[in-house]
Amino acid sequence: MKVLKLSKLFSVLLISLLLFGWLYSRDGKEVPKKDKAYYKKQYEDPVIKEMEEANKKKKEEAEKLTAEIRKKQEEEAKKEEKKVLSFDFVNVKKPSSPDLFKKAFHFPPVAQYLTGTCWSFSTTSFLESEVYRIHGKKVKLSEMYTVYCEYLEKARGFVRERGNIFLGEGSESDAVTRIMKEYGAMPAEAYPGVLSPDGRHDHSEMFEKIEKFLNFVKANNYWDEEEVLEHVKVVLNRYMGKPPEKFVYEGKGFTPKTFLSEFLKINPDDYVSFMSTLQIPFYTKGEFKVPDNWWHSKNYYNVPLDEFYRIIKNSILNGYTIAIGGDVSEPGYNGFEDSAIVPTFDIPPEYIDQSSREFRFYNNTSTDDHGVHLVGYAKIDKWDWFLIKDSARSSRWGKFEGYYFYREDYIKLKMLSFMVHKDAVKDVLSKFKD
Secondary structure, three states: OHHHHHHHHHHHHHHHHHHHHHHEOOOOOEOOOOOOOOOOOOOOOHHHHHHHHHHHHHHHHHHHHHHHHHHHHHHHHHHOOOOOOOOOHHHOOOOOOHHHOEEOOOOOOOOOOEOOOHHHHHHHHHHHHHHHHHHOOOOOEOHHHHHHHHHHHHHHHHHHOOOOOOOOOOOOHHHHHHHHHHHOOOEOOOOOOOOOOOOOOEOHHHHHHHHHHHHHHHHOOOOOHHHHHHHHHHHHHHHHOOOOOOEEEOOEEEOHHHHHHHHHOOOHHHEEEEEOOOOOOOOEEEOOOOOOOOOOOOOEEEOOHHHHHHHHHHHHHOOOOEEEEEOOOOOOEEHHHOEEOOOOOOOOHHHOOHHHHHHHHHOOOOOOOEEEEEEEEEEEOOEEEEEEEOOOHHHHOOOOOOEEEEEHHHHHHHEEEEEEEHHHHHHHHOOOOO
């Protein structure tokens, strides 16, 4: 028993000595205790957890109710037919067919499909008629070559103006002549500008990619013009195809510029654009202030409405055609009737004048929606009617695919600008100081 007690006493003394050695260093100073780290399961407060679960359930129920409401709304919207304001044409005596019109040469209508490039289709058609009028040559030109080059110029303008331009698919008639001066022209057979098997133009995805890229450029202040243009070319080439630098037409080789100068032999500077607005004095030149004039061209000749209409009528009667643009969103614009007139419930004919026209331009009920090619004239009772070649879908809803009949009241009230050869307006141009 004594031995066992001594053994226990010895063990206690030994442990005490070890503890004393750990607590104190060799110089007799106390050694600090060290805390040990370890992981443990996070404690979840049951009250907070209960409240969070209640909130989660409440949110799920609200989202479920919202989804049910949205679904019901969508189903109701599908049931309800979309409607647009129109009127009954039964009392309108309109032309019976395009054959009734005195027409200038033009190629059959071409569809623009899912693009915003009416400006190129209408003005290209106009210039095809000009090539025939001047030289007697029937040459189908490429609308898409001009569109390709215009996108490059828009990208260039976007960089140079640091993103401060309107970025859309639209443009104006004088963009086509401006592009011709810089890039030339080519026949449609050399550059169709469409890669889809069905041959239908669809620029939806292409434009979206160009727009997003340019907005990225703006957001990141990446204003390297050469690199931006190269990137835009990659997108254009993917969706439209790369335009050829050289091509053969009627057995002869051309570049786009030599095709314009040696074969088409038309001068882009021979074409002038007109508008009729109270924003600047008449018989002065100025800017056509619409978004699609994104480069702010100030080369528009401003004339009174009576002069504006007289030029249009006299030009077509004298064998000239006209590229014309304006608003196509009115109740009197009806593709199934092939016609565009101004209903009396909008404004009676006798009240259509400079002021009523300007009022609609001012409050944005007359906007620069669409460009078309005016190719013919007819007189029906007391009204002047104009044959319009159109690339839009609505012109394919009626009896005469690709054509509209515009009555004179629609031209006076809703058409905002036009382009014509300068020889058709020598007397008018002489009234301008410059």
